Amino acid sequence: MASRLIQVGPNEAENEIELSLRQTFEFLGPNLRPPFSLAIPKPDEYLQLNRAILYGVLCEPHFAKTHIKHLHAIVTDGYAFFVTLLVKIIHELYPKLVHSAKIQLIWVTKQMTDVLAIGFDALLVSLLRQIVGGDFSDANLWLCFELAGLFLDKWNCILEGEPLVLSSALYAYLRLLADHCRLSSNVMLEELKRSEIDLCVKIMKEEFHLCLKIGRDLIRLLQDLVHIPEFRAIWKDLVINPSQFNYPGFSDISQLYCLRTSSKYILLRITPEMESQLRFLLTHVKLGHQKRHQMWFSRKFLCGPDRETLIVDIVRFICCAHHPPNEIIQSDVLPRWAVIGWLLKSCRINYIEANVKLSLFYDWLFFDERVDSVMNIEPAMLLMVHSIHRYTDMTHTLLEFLLLLLDHYDMNRKDIILKGVSSSFRVLVEKGVIHSLDVLTSCTVLAPVLKEGLRKLLLSVK
Amino acid sequence: MLLLKDIVPAAQNNIDTKFILLEKGRVTTEGQNKTCLALVADETAAVHFQLWGDECDAFETGDIINLTSGIFSYQRNSLVLRAGKRGKVEKVGEFTMAYVETPNMSEIRWIPDPNNSKKYIQDSVISLHSRIFPPMP
Known part of the structure; x- marks a missing residue:
């Protein structure tokens, strides 16, 4: 008897994906046990068999090996359909899966990696996205641990088949480590941290060219880890001794600054469920009517002692990965800057608030209109401008932070940052995001020292 | 499936609709059974919904709920939508409505x-x- 795939509450509707898989599995029942038919299945039978085998692997752990042998025997598409189904299940059902099905999912992912199944990299990415930031529950740490182990154990396969997925693993684990290293530890967490550090260090030392693909956010994440000896050493090399990485053409950390980070990395720290709720908020909810949806969002994702750290990733997501079309921008839908303002105000811990502001301004620091999008820097500008009258503190704290970054973010490369920030202001005006900077420089409620700082900054590049 | 703006009071279980749960009132006991008045809404209108028995604890605000064969009628002078004995409520999602x-x-x-x-x-x-669940300020 197969177990259930997901947990369903007493008043919850049957899930259609599960239902269709289960029905296929039950319908094909006897065909899923040896001796297997030697006949070549017709195309639609092939797809049905894939569905049934998948359900069997996840829900009948004691027959999993038989099912996978069956799959190996019939496969004609490089496992592409099977892997697509797995990705779909992870995307839509992972949080609801019963634990035994999660264990099976990791097992079958290893099998798919071994055979270099078509799309196994997407499979690994979809699992990485299910690790919830700031969640220290056993189930979540278990997933971190299993995946880190998988990347280390299957290193050679991955390097041979889809090496680029290692850069995704690096992004995810550098970010997770920042949380894991901050918490007072226990034995399980110690072991997890060890394996996460080993994985990240191995990728950075052995496959540095893959790390470069991440772009500037790699630096943002590494900065949070310099208190860990292994990363302090890597950091020193990056700043002082880039030739250590043995990668021809890499001679200065600023080369990373110039590379805009693709949103595919940013999405790694946002679960699909969070993504769909955030996108809904920013496409369907009207400004002035957002309170309940915001409340529900925080209840689900931000409640709990260590969850606040997630706000850093959400703000990065909103700036880099959610760019609404003009129809939305011109409508009465809740704008991105308003959501970011709300998130910033929900920060209670100072260092997290600072990290949130850094993630809001990060693309300003290195902005180059040839590679960067004005949409990445727009929310910070609009948040400053729209807060001036009702929430002057917000404008103050943001502008102050920006000026602080200018002087202190990278003392040896101030010219780069100055160029980035001043280009940001210029492009924001040119593209009509704001009509003129007078709205800040001539604003009567803004502190004179900030206005002076801003004026100096704008003059210095003219 | 009906939109909430189109529901009309009637003494029959004839309403199939979908809504999001906005607010729950206090759970009270009527004889042997728990009931709980709630505010629900869709894109077109809101209405008071009466949760009954286990339903009171099974749903939370933000849940998207499917009602089949529900009834919209007077109960002690107030007009409420409910599943009734012959209707059914099921959670089909959350948030995205x-x-x-x-x-x-x-x-x-x-x-x-x-x-x-x-x-x-x-x-x-x-x-x-x-008037029972005033809008949020």
Whole structure:
């Protein structure tokens, strides 16, 4: 008897994906046990068999090996359909899966990696996205641990088949480590941290060219880890001794600054469920009517002692990965800057608030209109401008932070940052995001020292 | 499936609709059974919904709920939507549904249709918003 795939509450509707898989599995029942038919299945039978085998692997752990042998025997598409189904299940059902099905999912992912199944990299990415930031529950740490182990154990396969997925693993684990290293530890967490550090260090030392693909956010994440000896050493090399990485053409950390980070990395720290709720908020909810949806969002994702750290990733997501079309921008839908303002105000811990502001301004620091999008820097500008009258503190704290970054973010490369920030202001005006900077420089409620700082900054590049 | 703006009071289980749960009132006990008044809404209207028995704990605000064969009728002078004995409520999702809080179908005065005494038609609006669950400031 197969177990259930997901947990369903007493008043919850049957899930259609599960239902269709289960029905296929039950319908094909006897065909899923040896001796297997030697006949070549017709195309639609092939797809049905894939569905049934998948359900069997996840829900009948004691027959999993038989099912996978069956799959190996019939496969004609490089496992592409099977892997697509797995990705779909992870995307839509992972949080609801019963634990035994999660264990099976990791097992079958290893099998798919071994055979270099078509799309196994997407499979690994979809699992990485299910690790919830700031969640220290056993189930979540278990997933971190299993995946880190998988990347280390299957290193050679991955390097041979889809090496680029290692850069995704690096992004995810550098970010997770920042949380894991901050918490007072226990034995399980110690072991997890060890394996996460080993994985990240191995990728950075052995496959540095893959790390470069991440772009500037790699630096943002590494900065949070310099208190860990292994990363302090890597950091020193990056700043002082880039030739250590043995990668021809890499001679200065600023080369990373110039590379805009693709949103595919940013999405790694946002679960699909969070993504769909955030996108809904920013496409369907009207400004002035957002309170309940915001409340529900925080209840689900931000409640709990260590969850606040997630706000850093959400703000990065909103700036880099959610760019609404003009129809939305011109409508009465809740704008991105308003959501970011709300998130910033929900920060209670100072260092997290600072990290949130850094993630809001990060693309300003290195902005180059040839590679960067004005949409990445727009929310910070609009948040400053729209807060001036009702929430002057917000404008103050943001502008102050920006000026602080200018002087202190990278003392040896101030010219780069100055160029980035001043280009940001210029492009924001040119593209009509704001009509003129007078709205800040001539604003009567803004502190004179900030206005002076801003004026100096704008003059210095003219 | 009906939109909430189109529901009309009637003494039959004839309403299939979908809405999002906005607010729950206090759970009270009526005889052997728990009940709980709630505010629910879709993109077109809001209405008071009565949760009954286990339903009171099974749903939380933000849940998207499917109602099949529900009934919209008077209970002690107030107009509520509920599943009733023959209807069914099921959670089908959460969060991703837009809503309005006005009109509230429970805050409308209905009168018998002069052309068909078995039917109700809208007479006047008693209150734009729910008087039990006032809109959030």
